[in-house]
Amino acid sequence: MTATDYSQVAPQGNIFLPKECKIVNVKQVTELERHFTLKHADGSKVKFEPGQIMEVSLFGFGEIPIGYASSPTRENTFDIVIRTVGRVSGAVNKLNEGDSLFIRGPLGHGFPLEDLRKKDVLIVAGGIGLCPTRSLIQYITDKRSEFKRFILFYGTKDPSQQMFLDDIAKWKKANDVEYHETVDRGDSNWKGNVGVITELFKKTELSADTRVVICGPPIMFRFVVAECEKVGIKYENIYLDLERRMKCGVGKCGHCQINDKYACIDGPVFRYSDLKKLEEAL
Amino acid sequence: MSKPKVAFFDFTCCEGCQIELTNFGDTNFLELLNHIDIVEFREAMTETSDHIDIAFIEGSFSREEDRKRLEKIRERAGVVIAYGACAVTGGINALKNDRPDYKQCVYGKDAEMPHLDSQIARPISDAIKVDFEVSGCPMDKYEFLDIVSHLLHGKTPVVPNYPVCVECKRNEQICRFDEGDYCLGMIAKAGCGAKCPADGIPCEACRGFIDSPNEAALKKVLMERGNMSEKWAEKKTKMFTANLRSDAKTLGV
Amino acid sequence: MNPYFITANDFDAFVTKMSKDKKVIGPKAKKQKFVFGEIKSADHLRLDYDVTILPPKKVFTPTCQTLVTFDGDKFEGNVDNDGVILFGVHFYDIRGIDITDLLFRENNRDVNYLAKREASTIVGSNIQNVSKRSFWGSIGTSDSGPKGHDAFLTKMDGGYVLECLTQKGEDLVKFGNWSKASAAQVSEAEKINKDVMDKCSQKLSHSSSEIAEKVRNSFDNQELWSNLAEDCFSCGSCNTVCPTCYCFDVQDKWNLNQVSGMRNRYWDSCLTEDFAKVSLGAGSEENFRETRGERFRHRIMRKATYLNEKLGTPACVGCGRCSAACTADIADPVNVINKIMEV
Known part of the structure; x- marks a missing residue:
């Protein structure tokens, strides 16, 4: 995993000063979630690693940790998805095209691109976990020849929770993306799979050398890892994107501490084999 | 844009929080008056208006016949704010909730007069939906101002959910227990700036409990370090937080 | 750098002159206790203090510190780089500052702490009175002595020896009638500081490395942690008064006009529920740490094991402030750790 370029993170050497971004486009994706496309207000190129995070902020409301939801291969703009859960997200989700938003980032360590190249890659995304993994999905589809098989599992509570419907339509059609989806509860229009995300492992044969990336609610990790184990995938080839209260994003405030690691700077992406040794991580 | 119409209502209480408001008299409050239109305020004026943007309710809900009045206010008001301990938790009124003989205690031979009839004291939120709360006995006028200023700008105020000890320690106060006194700051919700301990008096938890108050440990500490009898330590939190105690449920609150 | 000596008679004039020229923060009385506060004349200074309620970390990372101010979409950083003379700091608190220095410096330099810290001068002083709950005599290793101070003051019969370690320390000599200390005075100062080390009435029963290993191995002993935390109020007092706790929360505050405001950081406590x-x-x-036991365990882990490799010492300096601040009296690291060692 590559180290963060902190000169980008800390303008004027002050790690708490954000930079301004402009909202280029906004879409309401579900009842609670809005999808923003942003550009740096100073016109600079967007540089980050898939899986890295940023602190999104609105003055007077505060900051929240959010993963990049687009690939750095698209360097003029970047995407984020905000779910309305509290004060900051609620305020951000009232913004419109042309409004300013502030970010500190990129922060932390993203997905291990070097380890994924020339390998089969399985991404398992549960619910809002699709957003940060979309940075990797887009990266892989943009540089498809650098990877071998690409399998994507996506599970949500119900069909109304599905995000990036345009992307899903594309993945379904693409010959080089093996896309499988499920919902916990269907509705009258739903004709696809119903059941927990681990059911999708029955849909395809995985090689033991597959690299797996998992992002979703904490409860999901254990079950998905167990499925990977059945196929013979080693712990060091499984990567988890962790959720924690990453308040400062720069390894200071202590809120996201797991043992002697900080989710915000040592993660949020960790190798499962490392996490297993870390009490409280899972 | 016309100024938001604001009204003040009181139920079972001492009206001390309204008094606290009129005590403002400083530039901040006068500035606030430039931004709102007060249409009902018993302590300072009489007037009624049909639509209200923000209704401030003081006092506890302690008579079933008040339910209708509260529902009417809810219908008329865009935002309902319960302010002061009585409105937010039932406050000091709830002290009577486990005393069936409270009327005899207080009113003696007049106890059976019909206008003295009341049920247990409950928070306003037991009758109607409350949008925001301003805790405290009396409520803190600056916190009130801060909350109103947030609402006037369509913003949500933040109220801490940690105990008074946090603020008291940040203030570098000498702990009441170290002065041979007692204190309830460990289980009391902060946000007040720990003013009472700073003034040399114990916290009585007038803003209510934090989410998970350790009541058993409190009783122990009040006995061991606060020199209280077991009975006294057991009952100590009945003053402001009777409705929040784990035994309150048995009273039908 | 030289050791200097000043007579007791001349010392007050030194303090007063220094405090006229620079902002001096030192131990002062607050009723029967002590706090670090501004020293404007020598009679404020109470070098006979046992321990202060809050550690001197508050000077460099105040309980509420504005990081950024904003007005609409305009914003600017708010870095305080006014140095002070932090005077009369006991060695355990210098060690605490050494630890926060390292943590605020590593990975991402936090200028909101470091600017003031690096512009300041720290003068240590010997412990004249030992606080009841302290146990600094039995924690750490032989090479975990204080490092971040610029000078160290030791009171002895007839006067004070000032050992200067940096130019910033040496610069203080001009404020008083200091003369070169004799070899006898210097060795007397060394003896005083050495002798005080076994004056704590409380002691850890094992070495820091033994403790680190045992505490870590006790991680999964749920019963142990939930028993230890049974009376915990989750009030965070143990964190708030700790010289090596530096966790913070960040909250934005609006001014009443709701257009301008500030982004502040506040001391936070891992023992609190949220x-x-x-x-x-x-x-x-x-x-992620829902129960009292889990939160209690996290604090002990952080103090006794998690940071040891990075710091070279435990993240506890033995000041005993948490023991004194805990109303339920369950936070005392000596009791907790000695109990864990017996399990």
């Missing part, structure tokens, strides 16, 4: 809680939306939330 510290590791995340809202997931639609009313659901995840608390």
Whole structure:
């Protein structure tokens, strides 16, 4: 995993000063979630690693940790998805095209691109976990020849929770993306799979050398890892994107501490084999 | 844009929080008056208006016949704010909730007069939906101002959910227990700036409990370090937080 | 750098002159206790203090510190780089500062702490009175002595020896009638500081490395932690008064005009219930340390094991402030750790 370029993170050497971004486009994706496309207000190129995070902020409301939801291969703009859960997200989700938003980032360590190249890659995304993994999905589809098989599992509570419907339509059609989806509860229009995300492992044969990336609610990790184990995938080839209260994003405030690691700077992406040794991580 | 119409209502209480408001008299409050239109305020004026943007309710809900009045206010008001301990938790009124003989205690031979009839004291939120709360006995006028200023700008105020000890320690106060006194700051919700301990008096938890108050440990500490009898330590939190105690449920609150 | 000596008679004039020229923060009385506060004349200074309520970390990372101010979409950083003379700091608190220095410096330099810290001068002083709950005599290793100070003051019969370690320390000599200390005075100062080390009435029963290993191995002993934390109020007092706790929360505050305001950081406490809680939306939330036992364990782990490799010492300096601040009296690291060692 590559180290963060902190000169980008800390303008004027002050790690708490954000930079301004402009909202280029906004879409309401579900009842609670809005999808923003942003550009740096100073016109600079967007540089980050898939899986890295940023602190999104609105003055007077505060900051929240959010993963990049687009690939750095698209360097003029970047995407984020905000779910309305509290004060900051609620305020951000009232913004419109042309409004300013502030970010500190990129922060932390993203997905291990070097380890994924020339390998089969399985991404398992549960619910809002699709957003940060979309940075990797887009990266892989943009540089498809650098990877071998690409399998994507996506599970949500119900069909109304599905995000990036345009992307899903594309993945379904693409010959080089093996896309499988499920919902916990269907509705009258739903004709696809119903059941927990681990059911999708029955849909395809995985090689033991597959690299797996998992992002979703904490409860999901254990079950998905167990499925990977059945196929013979080693712990060091499984990567988890962790959720924690990453308040400062720069390894200071202590809120996201797991043992002697900080989710915000040592993660949020960790190798499962490392996490297993870390009490409280899972 | 016309100024938001604001009204003040009181139920079972001492009206001390309204008094606290009129005590403002400083530039901040006068500035606030430039931004709102007060249409009902018993302590300072009489007037009624049909639509209200923000209704401030003081006092506890302690008579079933008040339910209708509260529902009417809810219908008329865009935002309902319960302010002061009585409105937010039932406050000091709830002290009577486990005393069936409270009327005899207080009113003696007049106890059976019909206008003295009341049920247990409950928070306003037991009758109607409350949008925001301003805790405290009396409520803190600056916190009130801060909350109103947030609402006037369509913003949500933040109220801490940690105990008074946090603020008291940040203030570098000498702990009441170290002065041979007692204190309830460990289980009391902060946000007040720990003013009472700073003034040399114990916290009585007038803003209510934090989410998970350790009541058993409190009783122990009040006995061991606060020199209280077991009975006294057991009952100590009945003053402001009777409705929040784990035994309150048995009273039908 | 030289050791200097000043007579007791001349010392007050030194303090007064120094405090006229520079902002001096030192131990002062607050009723029967002590706090670090501004020293404007020598009679404020109470070098006979046992321990202060809050550690001197508050000078460099105040309980509420404005990081950024904003006005609409305009914003600017708010770095305080006014140096002070932090005077009369006991060695355990210098060690605390050494630890926060390292943590605020590593990975991402936090100028909001470091600017003031690096512009300041720290003068240590010997412990004249030992606080009841302290146990600094039995924690750490032989090479975990204080490092971040610029000078160290030791009171002895007839006067004070000032050992200067940096130019910033040496610069203080001009404020008083200091003369070169004799070899006898210097060795007397060394003896005083050495002798005080076994004056704590409380002691850890094992070495820091033995403790680190045993505490870590006790991680999964749920019963142990929930028993230890049974009376915990989750009030965070043990964190707030700790010289090596530096966790913070960041909150934005509006001015009453609701257009301008500030982004502040406040001391936070991992013992409080919401510290590791995340809202997931639609009313659901995840608390990564939900029980009192888990939070209590996290603090002990942090103090006794998690940071040891990085710091070279435990992240506890033995000041005993948490023991004194805990109303339920369950935070005392000596009791807790000695109990864990017996399990």
